[in-house]
Amino acid sequence: MTDITADAQAPGRNPAAPGGARTVASAVPAALVARLAKGVTATGEPELVHTTAPLTGERLASLPQSTPADVEVAYELARRAQRSWAALPVRRRAAVLLRFHDLLLKRQDEVLDLIQAETGKARLHAFEEVLGAALAARHYGRKASAYLKDRRRSGAVPVLTHAVEARRPKGVIGQISPWNYPLELSVGDALPAFVAGNAVVNKPDTQTALTALWARELLVEAGLPADLWQIVIGDGPVIGPAVVEHADYVSFTGSTRTGREVAQKAAARLVGASLELGGKNALLVLADADLDKAAEGAVRACFSSAGQLCISIERLFVHRSVADDFLRRFAERTRALRLGGGLAYGADMGSLVSERQLEVVTRHVEEAVKGGAKVLAGGQARPELGPLFFEPTILDGVTSEMSVCAEETFGPVVSVYRFDSEDEAVEAANATSYGLNSSVWTKDLRRGRAVAARLHTGTVNVNEAYAAAYGSVASPMGGMGDSGLGRRHGAEGILRYTEAQTIATQRLMPIGPSFGLDDARFAALFTTGLKAMKALGFK
Structure with a gap:
């Protein structure tokens, strides 16, 4: 036994409340749980799933459990909302992220309580999640327009071919997020998806679902259409595959073992995936x-x-x-x-x-x-x-x-x-x-x-x-080898949620025999042109 000390050792004090601090029960009252639970996509009279507070072992929350049919409903609602959301200018979508940034910093104590109650981590480490989510909101709120703007590319034939690379949203992102960083790895990964014009169906780990539900509530307050972020809760082996089955793209953070299964299911549907997995x-x-x-x-x-x-x-x-x-x-x-x-x-x-x-x-x-x-x-x-x-x-x-x-x-x-x-x-x-x-x-x-x-x-x-x-x-940011595929943050963190589309417009003459040229003369002309373009430094 080492001499590690804890400020919870004084006789008569609750170990979960050093120095007379608030208890988990007082910080996460039943009324708050009931309000947040309304954000779960679960129809009819769903079964309840119960979570406990790691700090004390006491019951923390009882939440409605989604079914695979509920996941289908979530995708239907998300798809309808996504169409009108994608039609908005990027700056309108980005403004939601910047308002979320301000609300998050202003009301951080609320989510710090939830993160601690659900994970048991120290408050300073919970604050790291607030920092991470705020940084992502600010960055993509400011930079999304630059990342997503149309880009002129070199055409097949100089002057005659006008080529543009455009970015289109994938549609509905299936997101599976873990328990260890429930704010940063749920909303932090969802923000670039939203500003890129997508909807999200998110399955957070049940143990830390309250934090994700709180983030959703705050983002809706910041102006996100409520149906655009659907949250489903349930047993991973049951609900996880349903999330992947309907997704246009999958964002997964978790173990390497489960990540391989997610990648296989996504690949079978020819759907892309980004995976942040384990590490040593x-x-x-x-x-x-x-x-x-x-x-x-x-x-x-x-x-x-x-x-x-x-x-x-x-x-x-x-x-x-x-x-x-x-x-x-x-x-x-x-x-x-x-x-x-x-x-x-x-x-x-x-x-x-x-x-x-x-x-x-x-x-x-x-x-x-x-x-x-x-x-x-x-x-x-x-x-x-x-x-x-x-x-x-x-x-x-x-x-x-x-x-x-x-x-x-x-x-x-x-x-x-x-x-x-x-x-x-x-x-x-x-x-x-x-x-x-x-x-x-x-x-x-x-x-x-x-x-x-x-x-x-x-x-x-x-x-x-x-x-x-x-x-x-x-x-x-992301992993090599068994630590995953793809990256969050930066250009890759938002472009992964988009499809690249090239729009090429041809002027004056087609790329083929024309103006009386036969096949051989056309081939000779273009051979000469290719040599000239190389000599002139064309890329």
Whole structure:
């Protein structure tokens, strides 16, 4: 047992409410749940599905459960709404995103409560979701017109052929979003789809559906037509395939295993898909790194949202010459983290979200320790704080046969490995089927960027954990290898929701024998023309 403290340990206090903070029940009253539940597409007298609060284990919400028939209804409503929405100028659609941006920042406390209640994460980590969604709303609100405008392209025959590339909305996007970042990975991914002229049928994870429903309510208040965003709730294996079955394009964030199934179902229909999947992300501490800054960054990298973040770090590679000094600093900071479950700022880390996550974390740690790994910090569950708390944990001496070495833990656990050369570190970091995110720490920024370019991950952060790349919303974010297909953010993040259409207009003469030319003379003329265009530098 480490000396990790929690401000919920005073006698007589609710572990979920340190310092006398509000309880989950008071922050998420039944009236709020009932109001948000009206946003679920579920007809007749639907069965109810129940969720619990990870911080306390108490019942959180009872929500109507959709059926595959309800998914069909959702698509019908969305398609009708999409036609008139797509006919609006882009600037009108973009204005909705900018109003949503302002409303979100103004009323963030409401959704921070919901995120904490549904996920158990610390409030600061919930705020990261508000930041991410606001950044996406502002970026696409400002840049959508530029991304989507018609573009003049070189024609087949200079002067005679006028070619334009246009962007048309896909139609209705089928979106399946996960529980770990319920605001950012639901509305954050839906915003570029909306401004591109699409509708969305979203299946959030049931555990965190209230957050998605709140975001929908706020976006409707900002001016989005209510039928344009349909939310269906239900068991993944039942409702998920129905969402994919009717979609014009699929946006999925979740496990690699499920992502493969989604990709297969979409491919069978010749429908495109973007998939952000799992990761076994690496952080490299080079010999010249500022060890205090690297240790602070590693704490953020490994333990934000209790490690339940696709881009968090689970493998830590340290140059042998600085390993002891770095690990001392890192372990001290990790042991000092405050665990807590109050709906207020102050705790450094919250709880895991489910018994399943707790089981995986516990199994990985216990198996590693049994196999000879050393616990430098953490290593224990903390049931006195709440049913799903587990200490932030550092493991040294992990070997390749241990599950924690290669399998995604998705919890507050990091394994430490030493290296002697940068080549060795890069090779070890790349020795995984995943390729989502990585981090490099060095005082030499040119050196850091050179190492970053050799890492097989969709994003690399130099002297930061993950926020620098993820927050750069004009740049693409996504995975290589088993970490997925496609990208969110930037041009790719909105153009994936569109179809490219070329409109070419031919003037004066056709592209074929004409004006008395026979086939041979036509071929000779165009051969001469092609040679001339190359010589003149035409592209």
